[in-house]
Amino acid sequence: MSNCCGFNIEELADAFKALSNPNRLQIFQRLVSCCTPGTLCSVEDLNGLCVSELGEDLSVAPSTLSHHIKELQHAGLIKTQRRGKNIDCFVDPEKVELLKQFFNSQ
């Protein structure tokens, strides 16, 4: 577990890998921007989109979409929660904050 300047390189690399696929990046971007300005994205606020909504303008098979959601989840970028037949997705604000700080470290 290599550590550099307070950042865990492996953790960051995993996050960037998850964002390196255009389809996944679009999913993430959509989740980030779906939160109403001024409010935090969190599970409590329920500012999320279900899996099928996230794949609407993506032209990938449901199985591929599911795979991408899991990748984002394993990288710690999003969290999920079942709501009836749907699975809602939410950005993890702490991880986003970590990434912000990385690029702000001069």
Added chain:
Amino acid sequence: MSNCCGFNIEELADAFKALSNPNRLQIFQRLVSCCTPGTLCSVEDLNGLCVSELGEDLSVAPSTLSHHIKELQHAGLIKTQRRGKNIDCFVDPEKVELLKQFFNSQ
């Protein structure tokens, strides 16, 4: 060329892909942190490290290191400049700014 919320998804994905490899991320992190605080990273300032210096604590073959440098360059994250036998590397502050803004878009 897909565009979302003012961001070019392909461009961002290329940058994240370049940062998704732990070795490349460490190279980038080292370049980012080598700039003296308060100063901008730019070719003019010559606040760079040569290729071999960047690979010192990385335990990869020179050919691999060269490959990674080129990946970072193609993604627009760094710029290079020959100085005698060495090739100096510099972070591109504009690209870093773009990535900052992406994570700051709520």
Added chain:
DNA sequence: ACAACAATTCGACATATCTCGAATTATAGA
């Protein structure tokens, strides 16, 4: 219990990536 819908798992395939060693190019200095 059954049908419909949402999502996941699994196996397979094509493609991309990471890495290396060997050979090559570029530069500086004797």
Added chain:
DNA sequence: TCTATAATTCGAGATATGTCGAATTGTTGT
């Protein structure tokens, strides 16, 4: 010109990734 050093290019091999279709699981409503 010759040698040493820095870096790159090239080809190859192992591994990882993106994608799909088919089958399966979980949930709701009839």
